[in-house]
Amino acid sequence: MARRSTAWTAVIGLLLATLTALAPTTALRAEASANGADFDPGMIITDALFYDGGAMTEQQVQSFLNSQVQYCRAGYTCLKDYKQDTTSRAAASGRCGAYQGAAGEPAARIIAKVGAACGVSQKVLLVLLQKEQSLVTDDWPSDRQYRSATGYACPDTAVCDSQYYGFYNQVYMAAWQFKAYAANPTGFRHIAGQTVNVYYNPNSSCGSSPVAIQNQATAGLYNYTPYQPNAAALANLYGTGDGCSSYGNRNFWRIYTDWFGPTNGGTNLVRTIDNPSVYLISGGAKYSVTSLAMLAAFSPLGTVAYVSQSYLDKFATQGVATRIIRAASGEISFIDGAGRRPFVTCAQVTDWGGACSPAGYTQLTDDQVGRFASAGSVTASVKAQDGSNYWITAGTRREILDAPSSAAAGVPAGSSTLSNAAIAYFPVGAPVVRDSVYVTQRGSSSTFLLANSGKYPMSVNVASQVGATARAVGALQAESLALIATKAPSFNGLVRVAGSTRTNVLLSNGRWEWSGSGATPTATSVAQNLTDSYSLAGKVVQRDMIKTASDPTVYLVTSDRIYPISDWDALLAFAGGSTPVIRTLADSVVTALPKGQVALQPGSLVRNQRDPMVYVVNGVTNRIALSSFDFATEAGLVTFMYTQDSWLRGYPQASRELNWGITCGSVDYVAAAGSVHAVSAALKPLYPFPYTSLDAFACGILKIGAPATKFIRTPDGAIYLLDAGKKRHISSWQRWLELSRGQNWLNVVAGFAAEIPTGADA
Numbered sequence: 001m002a003r004r005s006t007a008w009t010a011v012i013g014l015l016l017a018t019l020t021a022l023a024p025t026t027a028l029r030a031e032a033s034a035n036g037a038d039f040d041p042g043m044i045i046t047d048a049l050f051y052d053g054g055a056m057t058e059q060q061v062q063s064f065l066n067s068q069v070q071y072c073r074a075g076y077t078c079l080k081d082y083k084q085d086t087t088s089r090a091a092a093s094g095r096c097g098a099y100q101g102a103a104g105e106p107a108a109r110i111i112a113k114v115g116a117a118c119g120v121s122q123k124v125l126l127v128l129l130q131k132e133q134s135l136v137t138d139d140w141p142s143d144r145q146y147r148s149a150t151g152y153a154c155p156d157t158a159v160c161d162s163q164y165y166g167f168y169n170q171v172y173m174a175a176w177q178f179k180a181y182a183a184n185p186t187g188f189r190h191i192a193g194q195t196v197n198v199y200y201n202p203n204s205s206c207g208s209s210p211v212a213i214q215n216q217a218t219a220g221l222y223n224y225t226p227y228q229p230n231a232a233a234l235a236n237l238y239g240t241g242d243g244c245s246s247y248g249n250r251n252f253w254r255i256y257t258d259w260f261g262p263t264n265g266g267t268n269l270v271r272t273i274d275n276p277s278v279y280l281i282s283g284g285a286k287y288s289v290t291s292l293a294m295l296a297a298f299s300p301l302g303t304v305a306y307v308s309q310s311y312l313d314k315f316a317t318q319g320v321a322t323r324i325i326r327a328a329s330g331e332i333s334f335i336d337g338a339g340r341r342p343f344v345t346c347a348q349v350t351d352w353g354g355a356c357s358p359a360g361y362t363q364l365t366d367d368q369v370g371r372f373a374s375a376g377s378v379t380a381s382v383k384a385q386d387g388s389n390y391w392i393t394a395g396t397r398r399e400i401l402d403a404p405s406s407a408a409a410g411v412p413a414g415s416s417t418l419s420n421a422a423i424a425y426f427p428v429g430a431p432v433v434r435d436s437v438y439v440t441q442r443g444s445s446s447t448f449l450l451a452n453s454g455k456y457p458m459s460v461n462v463a464s465q466v467g468a469t470a471r472a473v474g475a476l477q478a479e480s481l482a483l484i485a486t487k488a489p490s491f492n493g494l495v496r497v498a499g500s501t502r503t504n505v506l507l508s509n510g511r512w513e514w515s516g517s518g519a520t521p522t523a524t525s526v527a528q529n530l531t532d533s534y535s536l537a538g539k540v541v542q543r544d545m546i547k548t549a550s551d552p553t554v555y556l557v558t559s560d561r562i563y564p565i566s567d568w569d570a571l572l573a574f575a576g577g578s579t580p581v582i583r584t585l586a587d588s589v590v591t592a593l594p595k596g597q598v599a600l601q602p603g604s605l606v607r608n609q610r611d612p613m614v615y616v617v618n619g620v621t622n623r624i625a626l627s628s629f630d631f632a633t634e635a636g637l638v639t640f641m642y643t644q645d646s647w648l649r650g651y652p653q654a655s656r657e658l659n660w661g662i663t664c665g666s667v668d669y670v671a672a673a674g675s676v677h678a679v680s681a682a683l684k685p686l687y688p689f690p691y692t693s694l695d696a697f698a699c700g701i702l703k704i705g706a707p708a709t710k711f712i713r714t715p716d717g718a719i720y721l722l723d724a725g726k727k728r729h730i731s732s733w734q735r736w737l738e739l740s741r742g743q744n745w746l747n748v749v750a751g752f753a754a755e756i757p758t759g760a761d762a
Contacts, residue, residue: 034257036234040311041198043214044253045263048305049123050217051182053115056122062108064126064259065136073140079129082107082146086168094183095176110168118175123260125150128174131251150174151225174224181220190222192306193274198222200230206244214272215306221249264311268301268368272309279312280321282364286312287321293421297323300338300371318363323425324354326361327369336422339375348378353395353426380412384423388442388477389415396429399480401450402473405434431480436527438468442475451526454487466493467508471533496523497531509583510537545571545582554582556599556620563599563620566647569639570601576700596620597650602697603637605629608645615648616658619697623651624658630751631658635671636703654692660752661691664699673747675705686710686722689755711745714753719745726759735762 049055056064065080072078088101096118105113111129115122130136133145148154149170153161164173181188190196192215197208211228213219222228229250232241237254241247256263269289271278279286280298289295295304298321325340326332332349333340343349346356354360381400383389389400391411400406409432433439436451447463448455463469496503503523505512511534544557545565555562556574565571571580600606602619605626615623616637626632635658662669662676669676670687679687687708694702710722711730719736720727730736739762 034237034254036237039229039234039250039253041228042212042218043264043307043311044218044221044249045124045256046267046305046307047215047217048267048303049263050121050220051119052121053117053119055115056112058109058112061111061122061126062106065108068137069139071139076140078139078141079107079135082167084110084166084168086110089172092176095179096172099172105168107167110171114172114175118172118179120175120178123256125171125175127252127256127259129171130255131248152177177224178220181223182216185216185219188219188223189226190219192216192219196222198228199226201227201244201246203244206230221252225249225252264307267305267307269295269298269304270307270312271304272307272312274309278304279315280362281315282362282368284315285318285363286315287318287362289321293424294321294323296421297335297337301368319359321362322354323422324349324352324361325364325369327364328366332356332361333369333372334378335372336375336418338373340369340372341375341378341416343378351380351393351395352378376416379414379416381406381415382423383415383417384420385417386420386442388423390423391432392426394429395426397423397426398429399431399476401431401433401437401439401476405432408434428479428483430483431476433476433484436530438472440469440472440475441481442477444478447472448481449491449524449526450484451524452487454485455481456487456491456524458491462491462493465508466506470508491524494523495526495531497528498525504531504534506534507537510535512537543574545575545580547582547584549584555595558596558620561596563596565599566601566643570599573601573603573701574599574697598647600643600647600651601639601641603701604639604641605632605637606641606643606648608648609642610645615651615653617651617698618654619695621695622654623648624654624656624692626658628751630749631660631671634660634673634749634752635662635676636674656690656692658692659690660755661687661689662702663691663693664702665696670708670746672749672752673705675703677705677708677746679708683708683710685725687756688725706744708746709743711740711743712748712753713745714748714750720753721762722756723759723762725757727753727756728759728762730762
């Protein structure tokens with residue numbers, strides 16, 4: 001839908017209201033900053049600035065409006081004070097997101113919300129309101145100005161369409177319309193990337209001139225107001241031109257420049273319409289961005305903006321942009337995502353593929369560097385997001401199999417995490433590995449034995465037979481494995497320690513010494529550490545499940561005895577939720593082992609039929625009395641069952657009942673919202689509860705939540721600061737924001753909070 005153009009001349013005798021829409025808009029400014037000679041009809045404003053839906057918050061918009069009008073005339077409502085009931089609008093694909101309406105929304109909120117919903121800069125909307133109706137600076141605005149605030153649906157040849165009247169309606173529909181232009185760029189007369197004859201005035205006799213429209217924002221402005229300023233309008237930038245002048249797009253550019261700075265700003269990353277090559281602009285130089293991964297690395301600098309070739313040509317070409325950047329202060333860093341990691345020495349820079357000379361880094365401005373958050377120092381050892389570990393050295397990445405491999409190679413201590421894209425920035429070097437260990441190929445079922453400076457492939461059957469996958473000390477990427485020589489023959493599970501004549505058959509449940517007569521079987525020479533990693537057949541390790549062939553009873557093996565497991569659910573719990581592996585041993589072995597009580601499901605709530613007391617099963621250690629289900633529920637212990645009295649009494653009773661505090665190993669937790677939350681030593685005095693120790697089996701079923709902080713929130717919505725042994729109510733959201741500093745609260749039940757004394761408000 002077209003709108004009425006901003007006037008092309010000042011006509012004597014028109015009503016004042018008409019003159020507001022038709023005459024050049026006067027911006028409230030301390031000093032003019034725009035220069036008509038800088039107006040580029042093909043690039044009125046960059047896409048980066050125009051479509052920045054996060055340009056201003058509501059508070060920033062309100063502060064700006066307040067700065068434009070100090071006092072409003074009696075009987076009038078200025079924009080800074082204007083409020084309106086708004087209606088909700090559903091999201092429109094390719095246009096605007098959903099808008100949640102509300103009663104009495106201030107103009108600043110409407111502008112901020114519409115900009116965010118539609119992805120149109122709040123600065124653009126403010127300028128549009130000013131250039132159409134002078135609403136931002138007017139201290140006695142009329143109802144008509146609010147009614148047609150952005151000139152939407154006000155064509156040159158007819159009156160405004162009344163269905164679009166109203167400030168909120170106008171602001172929303174104007175933003176919606178600009179996104180409609182962008183969603184269907186060839187469906188309107190002015191098209192980005194094409195040269196279009198743009199008229200100077202609604203009067204066609206005033207003529208036109210070809211304009212090479214460089215970007216979508218400029219095309220949208222011409223579709224909204226289809227005229228360009230002539231030389232006379234630009235020569236008198238803050239006044240009128242001649243009879244063929246129009247002022248709409250001139251005023252938009254001028255007001256934006258005066259209020260918010262150059263319209264070609266926000267262009268750290270740029271390209272032209274005709275050439276897809278992207279450049280990073282820094283100071284007076286430009287760097288070529290040669291891949292999508294590198295473009296993503298510089299994403300904190302903003303989105304890619306379309307600029308004219310003449311603008312791009314102003315910058316000297318300085319080569320290809322890299323992840324190694326330098327600030328004006330001289331600090332050199334490596335960037336990844338939104339973070340930067342400073343180098344300490346030039347040797348580090350060299351290891352990471354750069355140099356301390358200009359050819360070895362990308363020079364950025366301080367403002368650009370400031371957009372990357374500090375992410376810690378550069379370390380020689382790094383971890384990728386997929387779990388791979390690497391040694392960055394000599395400009396390459398050498399994948400590290402495991403910590404012992406790293407230590408043996410002398411890799412400097414300390415590690416940091418990089419994205420997979422940042423890791424891929426480095427060429428692949430030979431991996432850092434050690435001898436006589438199993439390794440898997442990351443993302444694959446392939447398994448290898450590393451030995452004798454090479455890798456021995458093995459079939460799936462052999463890998464299963466020797467338990468190679470479970471025994472693998474780490475995984476390597478296929479590209480790293482490709483740099484390790486392949487040995488023959490393939491591994492068959494037979495090994496011989498170098499220098500020994502004894503062959504061992506490796507099986508998943510142990511190793512068997514080969515003692516048969518006849519020819520010695522073909523075996524792979526390995527180091528002692530591999531055979532030592534297999535126990536002799538017949539020995540069973542802690543946490544194994546064992547049974548005999550004659551009895552279905554399954555036992556849990558611990559360090560000093562075996563426990564008959566009560567049922568399948570308990571067996572699964574002791575197996576950590578994984579499919580249990582049950583080894584069958586001779587009757588005589590199982591009979592000879594000392595036995596404990598029947599092992600009930602760890603962490604379950606149990607009682608017998610005749611006694612109402614409920615207990616928590618603490619693994620195989622004891623039973624803990626439960627005085628309130630809240631203690632268990634908040635810890636996520638919710639499985640309840642009846643059991644035989646003899647089974648229950650087989651557990652010794654703990655001296656302490658379950659409370660809000662739980663200890664697992666050396667870590668203290670508090671129970672809340674179905675999980676447990678670690679309490680640091682510094683915070684423990686704030687949670688003055690008894691702490692009950694659980695054994696490894698019971699601790700293993702707990703859900704670990706986020707660590708506790710010094711803030712709690714009760715079911716009634718009250719938030720408290722824990723301080724000096726008391727809980728202090730936080731009376732307002734603003735106070736919460738002041739105190740929390742990014743921390744979160746712990747949601748607790750009323751009984752939890754009741755055990756902490758109440759102090760004065762925070």
